[in-house]
Amino acid sequence: MGWLYVFIGGGLGSMVRFGLSQRYQGQEFPTGTFIANVIACLLLGFLMARDQNGMLSPNTKWLLATGFCGGLSTFSTMIFEIFHLCNAQNTTQGIIYLSLSVVLGFICMYLGMKLN
Numbered sequence: 001m002g003w004l005y006v007f008i009g010g011g012l013g014s015m016v017r018f019g020l021s022q023r024y025q026g027q028e029f030p031t032g033t034f035i036a037n038v039i040a041c042l043l044l045g046f047l048m049a050r051d052q053n054g055m056l057s058p059n060t061k062w063l064l065a066t067g068f069c070g071g072l073s074t075f076s077t078m079i080f081e082i083f084h085l086c087n088a089q090n091t092t093q094g095i096i097y098l099s100l101s102v103v104l105g106f107i108c109m110y111l112g113m114k115l116n
Contacts, residue, residue: 002062009067017072030081034101040073041105045112
């Protein structure tokens with residue numbers, strides 16, 4: 001039954017990511033993917049802390065952590081966008097995007113865990 005929760009959560013997360021990408025389409029910086037990844041890190045940190053404290057049911061974990069956060073965040077799209085920036089002679093912006101994504105993702109994961 002867990003696969004159904006992952007399926008539903010993943011679909012919802014992907015739809016949110018798609019909406020963010022559409023909202024910020026046409027900008028030089030890949031804002032939609034950046035926001036999606038940061039939000040996913042914050043939410044996943046919060047959920048994992050609740051799971052470690054025994055406050056998250058398996059179904060909720062599959063729906064939100066594995067499904068929604070997995071569908072919302074996207075490593076492959078981020079790497080593609082960095083590659084595209086570097087190919088378009090925007091190497092500095094690609095490095096900034098990568099650095100901000102990793103550092104802010106780590107900070108948001110930490111903050112999400114501390115929200116409990």
